[in-house]
Amino acid sequence: EMLFLNDNLIHTVKPNTFFKKTNLTRVVLYANRIEKLDLSALTLQPVPDDKELPQFYVGGNPFYCDCHLEWLPRVNQMSYHGVRQYPRVLDLDSVQCRLAHARAGATRPLLDLRPAHFLCPYDSHCFALCHCCDFDACDCEMTCPDNCTCFHDHTWAANVVDCSNGGHTSVPAKIPMDATEIYLDGNQLGELGSHVFIKKKKKKKKKACGVKSAQAAEPDDERDRLYDGYMVYSLQDDELVCRAIAPELEQGGYSMCLHYRDLHLVAGAASYLTDSVLSAADASRRVLVVLSPGLVRGELTRPDFRTALQAAVQQTRLAQRHPCKLIFLLTTDPDALGLDPELRLLLRAGTCILWGDRRFWEKLRYAMPDLAPLRKKKKKKKKKKKKKACGVKSAPVTAGDLKKADGGRGGRGGASARYTAAPTSLDAWYK
Structure with a gap:
């Protein structure tokens, strides 16, 4: 027809x-x-x-x-x-x-x-995992300045702030931290301060994937992420994820965010799903995708889920916070999954580990962020504090010293060296 x-x-x-x-x-x-x-x-x-x-x-x-x-x-x-x-x-x-x-x-x-180029206007936006939107100076809340128009693409990788011809005499306050383009032409700006655009430019770092060394350590803002890993998987693989993979990682000290366990998803709300996935990926040091027949033939056939996953991958690649941030856990050989060319391109963006490999856990822990150095640093700090408190060696007390402390009165009428009052916080030596 x-x-x-x-x-x-x-x-x-x-x-x-x-x-x-x-x-x-x-x-x-x-x-x-x-x-x-x-x-x-x-x-x-x-x-x-x-x-x-x-x-x-x-x-x-x-x-x-x-x-x-x-x-x-x-x-x-x-x-x-x-x-x-x-x-x-x-x-x-x-x-x-x-x-x-x-x-x-x-x-x-x-x-x-x-x-x-595919942009939507916005006045304000708060990401799903942002907890400071009710307060001032919240970095994850996007608010468009007065007399400006702001736009974003569907992944929030592009964030355009257009304040041109707005009658501004100074750079507008509260320009979003993640702004990728700022237009100020057609205004009467008398002077630009030295710190006007500080933190308004995304930093890009390059390093070899798979090399863990002191020079390749993650920045402080990366270690302070809410989760160590965000795991995307099919509901058909819930038992594999929740009873095998996630418990092993969580018992090893990793904080994990599981897609179906920890995200509050609204059925039929495609934009909310994309927002939730992007926020969870941004709040995590690693993004783990359990690539199985259930995911390929199930969730990935839904346009909303597929778009959300692609947006998270694209956001991760554009942010470049860590070149090996994406981890794909394959439940079977990639050829048996029947991946389309688009999904095969996604595999090139991260580290692939095959479930059932005899070195699976070793490879997975290697790909995950390193927690051991942080713990070692804390232990060293504690040891140093103990040395300061307990490492002061005093000279042995002699009979002559006791006489001096007694004022030469033979222990009568003065303070006894044995029964000295307990130190208080007002004593300088105690501080």
């Missing part, structure tokens, strides 16, 4: 519109008035491998390409192996986009855009 809906006044395509239309071969939505299009609107009933995917045409529509439409350029890459639930869009090269924030033209060809 072929469905021609071109050159109409259609402005909305509801979710699951084509879901049970199993005989569709072509849908033409060209030249309508569609501005916003959700991925669920193109969701199909799973298409068998021996059947061609339906062909869709969506060009000629005035698409508003904000952060909710970032999936459109890669829609044709979503139909691999067990994820054949989306059509092939054959006219992506003719799609024009209106951008939420565009300083070099408001309309751009879709295929010329990068993920950072």
Whole structure:
């Protein structure tokens, strides 16, 4: 069946519109008035491998390409192996986009855009794991300054603060700490202070992956993360994770955040899922993904879960806090998992460890952040304190000393050396 809906006044395509239309071969939505299009609107009933995917045409529509439409350029890459639930869009090269924030033209060809171009405006935003949003000077709360407009992409890797032509005479206060682009042109700024943009630039560090040495130690802000590891897994692997892997790590001193155990997930809230996964990944020193057939054929077939995982991986790679932060725990050989090219690219972003390997635990502990040096430092500090308190050797007390202390009175009428009053906090030597 072929469905021609071109050159109409259609402005909305509801979710699951084509879901049970199993005989569709072509849908033409060209030249309508569609501005916003959700991925669920193109969701199909799973298409068998021996059947061609339906062909869709969506060009000629005035698409508003904000952060909710970032999936459109890669829609044709979503139909691999067990994820054949989306059509092939054959006219992506003719799609024009209106951008939420565009300083070099408001309309751009879709295929010329990068993920950072798909932006959504925001006034304020607090990440799910942020606990200081009710207080001032909270680094993980994003608040747009007065007379400015702020935008973010779907992963919050891009954070644009545009204060141009805002009538500012000084740099606005409370510019978000994670701002990636700041525009101040068209204002009357008399002078820029020396510390105006301090901490506004993300630091990038490079070091060899897999080399643990004193020079490769993690920075202090990395060691102060809330968790040592955030583990993403399929609900089908809950027993493996919660009864085997996680207990072993937690008994070894690691603080773990488990996806289904510790995150409060809301069913059907895709944006909340992405926000929760990104926050958990950002609060952890390592991100562990248990890659199993259950995850590949289950959660990763859901667009919201797949997008959230890809966003966490992208955020980790862009942050570059630690080049080996991603750890993939494979329950079977990668070839047996039937990974699509997109997932195979993800594997290259981190360390892969095969469950069942005789050196599995050794490799996993090596890939996890090193806790031993921190404990050794604490022990050394305690030992030093003991030496200061107990290491003062006094000269032996002689009879002459006792006489001096007694004032030469032979022990009568004066303080006895044996029964001296207990020291108080007012005594200088006690302090």
